[in-house]
Amino acid sequence: KHGSFGNLIWKRGIVFIVDEKMATTYCTYQQVQTGGGPANGEIWAHAHWNLPEPADIVTFSKKMLTGGFFFADHLKVHEGFRIYNTWMGDPTKLLLLEQALKVYKKDGLLERAKVNGQEFQKKLAAFQKEHPSLVRNARGLGFFAAVDFENTEIRDKFVHQALQFGLHCGGCGERSLRIRPSLVFDKKHLDLTFELLEKTAKALETSSSS
Template identity: 25%
Template sequence: MTQLEKGGPSLPQERKIVTAIPGPRSQEIEERRKKAVAPGVASGMPAYVVAAGGGILKDADGNQIVDLGSGIAVTTVGNSNERVVAHAKEQLDAFTHTCFMVNPYESYIEVAEALNRLTPGDHEKRTVLLNSGAEAVENAVKIARVHTKRNAVVVFDHAYHGRTNLTMAMTSKVAPYKKGFGPFAGEVYRAPMSYPYRDDAAAGTKVSGEDAAQRVISMIDKQVGADDVAAIVIEPIQGEGGFIVPADGFLPAIVEYARENGIVFVADEVQAGFARTGRMFASEHEDIVPDIVTTAKGIAGGLPLAAVTGRAEIMDAVGGGGLGGTYGGNPAAVAAALGALESYEQDGLVERAVEIGEILVRRIEALQAKHPEIGDVRGRGAMQAIELVQRDSIDPHPGLAKAIADHAAANAVLVLVTGTFGNVLRFLPPLSISDELLNEAFDVLEEGFANALA
């Protein structure tokens, strides 16, 4: 077994059930949590983790759970990846913080240089480092507004962009992300997303990406006015909305419209970026070159870091002191990012994402052949999903999604439920997972479908 497969902790790469999940120790900790932690912070699987590596999460009771979530696409390089840990440890021994805005350090610049090189396009770029995906998206909007001297922002149905006031306004789904938290920031306009599964069913024929884009363009022209739009912000593959992959041609048409009208095109690659889809960035699948790319999650192997990377002339529009934050580009997180970026480029992780995607699609399509409740199979690389519907319809079936996820959890497999309708199972395994573990996890999912639909 390679170091990449092992991850940091030397965990046996095997699923193991020692107790019911959650076990007694996890239940004890959960009781303490109820008295200490605000209930608004919910956990899907309250099995408290004590170690993780490769494709395994080990809980406080000794259960070993197959990880198909990667901390929501964060530990893409594998939990406690050797390169990440080595870089972070070296930095922690040197210093933990100065604030880049006070006393700068070279590693921040090294990460910026890497992102300028790796993100799509060979134009001159600049990068600012921040703490979270939401913070990155919010700063991208700020930058676009300064550059264009316009206010309006166009986002899409089913979008998720974060939990700050502005990014909640940009997020589509109300519960649990927005309910009761308003009023929200203004000048945010929502356009129809290209959602091939549901678009085609509603139209009774295939809706092309160009036709879906024309709906968006018509909406902007009629309801907002292109001259007032600072930015169009879109996830090239929507994350929390249900891993929606727009129809071919949709993204290029939107990019062309943005270019023609002086609108900053922002690709939110927070969930889809960094090798996850079988390319370094999801935008590359249709050869689009965003004006700004926002990243986070997989950037630093589990440490909090995010970035905005964009065209130099756009990024340079903001004057000194207009961007930043006390912890943005924290030295330990930046060091971890250098380790993660090394792993993406030197450990064959882009290629590994393609291999994992082939296994996922093969297993999911075999399930679909048995169960028509699997209405749609979609995704790219190691970012795949199944949309569950009522038999003989496209009506969402969130109850089935929950039943499958619950069965998986009870049998030491972590799978995440997502989607606007709560009816999508998403698969985001770490790229360090073995083929054997991946297939074993799907054996458990097969049992779950058979039991739920018996």
């Protein structure tokens, strides 16, 4: 985690696996949270990084409906049953994923996520600007976003109040609020989300000043 290179690794979910016997380092991208389209309309968040060459291994789960990984040709296992689990995978989840990907294309979900995700980030920045004493460090890419609060107590109060107003959200880490809506999140949901965030912020600011 040290230095600019370490920060890059930590922030972007990159893991380097060192094989001392082979004198080789493998680059792995962890796309469990960011895979599937929330990061500004790309199936894989690392598509935004303008990398000179692909990763050796990419892991995925969450929006991909099943946990797994894929890897470069040079890591292909030649011996049978070197990589397997009790159930040898889950074919039913793959059938569900196949149908989900068809909906991605039919309904244009990635393009919708790109357009609405950019607007989401603009509104998030404006929300922080409107409430600088409450919200800080707004960040993210598309629908994959978060903000910080001064401490855990204030964050938890915000989450509790937001839930009372009907906004489903949750804390992350010590003082962050993580936002990661589904891909069907549209303009009407965007407007309603920030209407409720604004309502929550004003309620907390009013209670703290009284």
